[in-house]
Amino acid sequence: MLIRPAREDDLEAMERLTALSFHLVDQRLMPRELPVPEQRTAAAGANWIRRTRHTLRTDPGGCWVAEVDSEVVGCAISRVRELMWILSSFAVSPELQGRGIGAQLLAASMQHGEHCLRGMLAASADPAAVRRYRLAGFTLHPQMQVRGTVERSVLPVVDRVREGSAGDVDLLDSLDRRTRGAAHLSDHELLLAQYRLLVADRPSGQGYAYVDATGAPVLLAATTRRTAVDLAWEALAASSPEVPLEIAHLTDVNAWALDVAVAARLSIHQGGYLCLRGMKPPAPYIHHGSLL
Template sequence: MILRPLRDTADDLHAARQVATEAFAALGAALGDPPEPPPTPAEVDRIDALNRHFVRHDPEGCWIAEAERGGGGGQALGVAVASRREAVWGLSLLVVAPGAQGTGVGRALLQRALEYGQSCPRGVISGSRDPRAARAYWGAGFALHPAMRLQGAVDPARLDAPDGPVTEGGDPEFLDAVDRKVRGGAHGPDHAQLLRDCRLLTVDAPGHQGYCFIDMSPSSASEAEPESGAVELMGLCATTETAAARLLTAALRDVPAGRKVKIPNVTAEQRWAVDVALTARLQPVPGGYLCLRGMAPPVGFVPSGQYL
């Protein structure tokens, strides 16, 4: 096996997407999940744009494992994508092709990705339900916090109006300041990347600050039925439970009744999220682990799977 940096080329981005699709499909099948449809062209563009963003900003955090030249001829075996944002290291992707799993490829990729974060006291990973992933992250010193995904068809009329003002949009410096207070490091360039596809809501009241990104037209929606994909919470960060609940309430009340919604990475600490989501008739399902190093789960923090 050869490990080399993942590059911003069509071949590498294709390999990363292909290995991820196959690895998650195999995991879903092993866990008895219904099969996912293949990614739509819009989804392909979004996945490639996401990986390109990290390759450009974090070239030393993104790695690809390939078969030695010869029999396997440079075939992609696995990919890791990690970011470093001030004091916070995050793992956006770790996947190994099904045929190569369980042979140490994931461990080797994770090792390279972790080296990139050596200077960061904090780390965040949205861990899947794969026990090998949990074991690898535990072995790297991360605490495993069981997480739920709040999902289902939303009934926004069940929610009372937010208990204070919520604004559309927000200043990048404000977002970074909230990040520093809540998770110990600003997202910096990630916010602009998120704004390409997501709606941004902010709360800026005395003693209560926060923001959230919501993907209202996810690329998994089919071209024929643009409303079919689940609206997804792509990160919520707030200094208080009040601000956090206000943001989630405002976000869910704006979703048309009956649309599917997905809120990943909720742990027992975000009781406000469970209260708001279950009031709006969403359901909790097991969602893997929120893996944290150097920090306990902040109360006002629901990270997205990729930007963390």
């Protein structure tokens, strides 16, 4: 087995590996009351490759693969943003798990952030992975997710929330630093290309939310809970009564998001862990699954 830096010509193999690994974990751990998990779509796979190519260029020292007989059997993708180390993706071929490959990959990627004050990653509920993160010194904060279709009759009128653009990035980075302790920097380019951006910039509070095609906020940061609530409702207003949505990565310090979900008639479920080092769970904040 060889642990080596990842290259651009590894991207397709890493995408296939992570798609399969994550799907198998979802199949094994998904509660019965939820829909049967589907494997990553071609469009989602292309976005994964785009994000990882970006990380290879900004953080080559944080991207590693495990190779056996010239085949990629594991990968760890991490990035450093200011003084925060972020693990974006981590997987080992199912048939080779339990042989120490994951531990070596994680150790290699963590060296990239050895000077960082904080660390952050989103984990599934897979017991082996969670144990590895705890042994690496991370605190484990249970996450929740909400699902369903929004009850249209309860949607409130939200004032002074506007469409955002690349011209707002300085404001977004400032909000990132205030809520999670580090800016997203060039990662905003990826987010702007994939999602709709909502911005609130008013004397009573500032905030932003990236919203996917279903109307779910996939990343949200704000200076006040009231502003976060307004951004969440404005995002949900774009949802369809025919298409279910999912808002993942909700921690208990962001109970305001659960209140919005309950009012919108969405169901609440457990959903993995937010793993942190050197910091408390960000709030008001909903973190992105890989860009955090």
